[in-house]
Amino acid sequence: MNADDVFKALADPTRRRLLDLLYEKNGQTLGQLCENLEMARQSATQHLGILEAANLVSTVRRGREKLHFINPVPLHEVYERWVRKFERQRLSLLHDLKKELEGE
Amino acid sequence: MNADDVFKALADPTRRRLLDLLYEKNGQTLGQLCENLEMARQSATQHLGILEAANLVSTVRRGREKLHFINPVPLHEVYERWVRKFERQRLSLLHDLKKELEGE
DNA sequence: ACAATATGCAGGTAAATGCCTGCATGTCAA
DNA sequence: TTGACATGCAGGCATTTACCTGCATATTGT
Structure with missing residues (x-):
């Protein structure tokens, strides 16, 4: 994961x-997704490209259509690295600030 | 949370x-943090400002120093809204793609 | 008081971002 | 085959971002 x-x-x-x-309905085409966005199709394409590059979305071509699927794996890895770490020390971290505010 | x-x-x-x-050592000053970054102090100040605006860091002035503390709350909220949601359906979401790749 | 220290503030610039329009390519269905 | 449909590609433009330099302000310790 990057x-x-x-x-x-x-x-x-x-x-x-x-x-x-995509969570509401996985496997949608570009066209379907665009119907719910207020921007040009080309702009949405760029956004989907960025999601693909981050591996958050995987695509499958079916004829002239391109289906988009969520890939939840990177989100899980973000959780492991960036959320759980701080979560474990959550109360302790908050305590540091509180202690300082109370004047040591 | 924003x-x-x-x-x-x-x-x-x-x-x-x-x-x-800050996780390694909570409550550091701007100067201390800068020692570990390869950029001008002013650039680090801007980054810390953005972390403060996002409420990920809280600060306390102590004389001429400014102490920085992690606030883990927004990370927890990100987890609840953006990770857990997809985590719950993780296998199912992966299955959608697999099924399509196998040709329905 | 004053020199050293810690941070704040005001711009300036190059690169990245997010949006667009216009046109090209590929696929389906009659 | 041909017109309609779904997507791809190229380029342009305004804004934001991340970095910098230079100077100002505030605090401390002697």
Whole structure:
């Protein structure tokens, strides 16, 4: 997993929207996805390209259509590396700040 | 939580580095953090500002120093909204793609 | 007070980003 | 085969981003 690609992919509301749309109905075509976005098809293509590059979306060609599927694996890896780590120390980390605010 | 601010804050390697540095030792000053970054102090200030705006870092002034603390809460919320959701359907989502690749 | 230290603020620039239009290619169905 | 449909590719443009330099302000310790 490339953390940079994954986070950059997630750092745009349109791309997060696309993931939610695919969660509602996996395997949608570019055209179907565009119906739910307020932008030109070409712009959506770029966003999907970025999601693909981050491996968050996998595609399959079927004739003239291109089907898009969520790949949840990178999200899981982000969780393992960037969420769980801080989650384990969550209360302790918050405590550090509280202690400082109380004047040691 | 503002998902956009949080993800955009996380979408930069320097800022993720800063979180890791604070994880190693919470409550560091700007100067201390800069010693571990290869960029001008002013650049680091901007990155810390973005982390603060995303509420991932909280600061306390102590005299002429500014102490930086991790705030793990937004990460937890990102997890709840953007990771757990897809995690629950993880195998099912992967199955969708596999099924299509096998030709329905 | 004053020199050293820690941080803040104001711009300036090159590169990346997100959007668009226009045109090209590939596929299906009658 | 041919017109309609689905997607791909190239380029342009305004904004944002990430870095910098230079200078200002605030605090500390002697």
